[in-house]
Amino acid sequence: MALNLGRYGSREIMDLQIFNYGTKKPIMTMDYATSAQTENTAETVYARGGAGNPKRIAWHGNKETKVTIETQIFTMQQLALLAGEDIVSGSHEVYKREVVTVEDDGTGKLQLKLSKPPVGGKNDVAVFETVNGILGHGQDVDSITGNIVKLAASATAAVGAEVDVYYRQAAADAHKLSFTAKGFPPYVFLVGDTVFADETSGDFVSAQMQYYKAKLQPNFTIKHSPTGDPSSLSLVFDVFPDKVNGVETLYDMILHED
Structure with missing residues (x-):
């Protein structure tokens, strides 16, 4: 049965597939956007003249197309596109702060039990007395064995007191994305899938947008707030x-049957 053209309305999200521009290898799929729009602009200049200075001739140029996607969910692959860098998986060091209780090690010396073994030596672990959440006097570290930190004889913290401990731990299973000074988004090939509602038939028609060459703008913001919308x-x-x-094409819109 032939697919007849109709009169359409648009009220559905566009799911996006992102491919490497050169190889057309898939990079990621985004089926979780909250909005997607394709904006088309161009400039028009006019020759004017005569009584009343009306428009006589029009010239069009500077045609541009932008695709804007809004998401409240994001992935590391999404951020990697913005960063223009690869995700590195493996062991990575992370900084950690713990509030722990000072203990007696059984010989009259003071010790701390951390949740994870710290990375580095005793100079890489910082211990402070804390009162009402405010850092107080620093406590010297004598030695570290596994996750046990022995305080030096000069330590002034009392047994049972809480101290703040700052250290680095090795996260064995981690994924790192670096935002470098030289990294920028690459060129990509975009495919957007959506549906239009047909007023006459009452059915939905599948539509696909093919953006042959696109590049992310590198500007982005991620907000961290415990209130309001995500x-x-x-x-x-x-x-x-x-x-x-053979034709310089920005994008194609294809209506099709599934």
């Missing part, structure tokens, strides 16, 4: 013309 991450893609069947 943080929304905006992804803005500039779309560039690419030669398709």
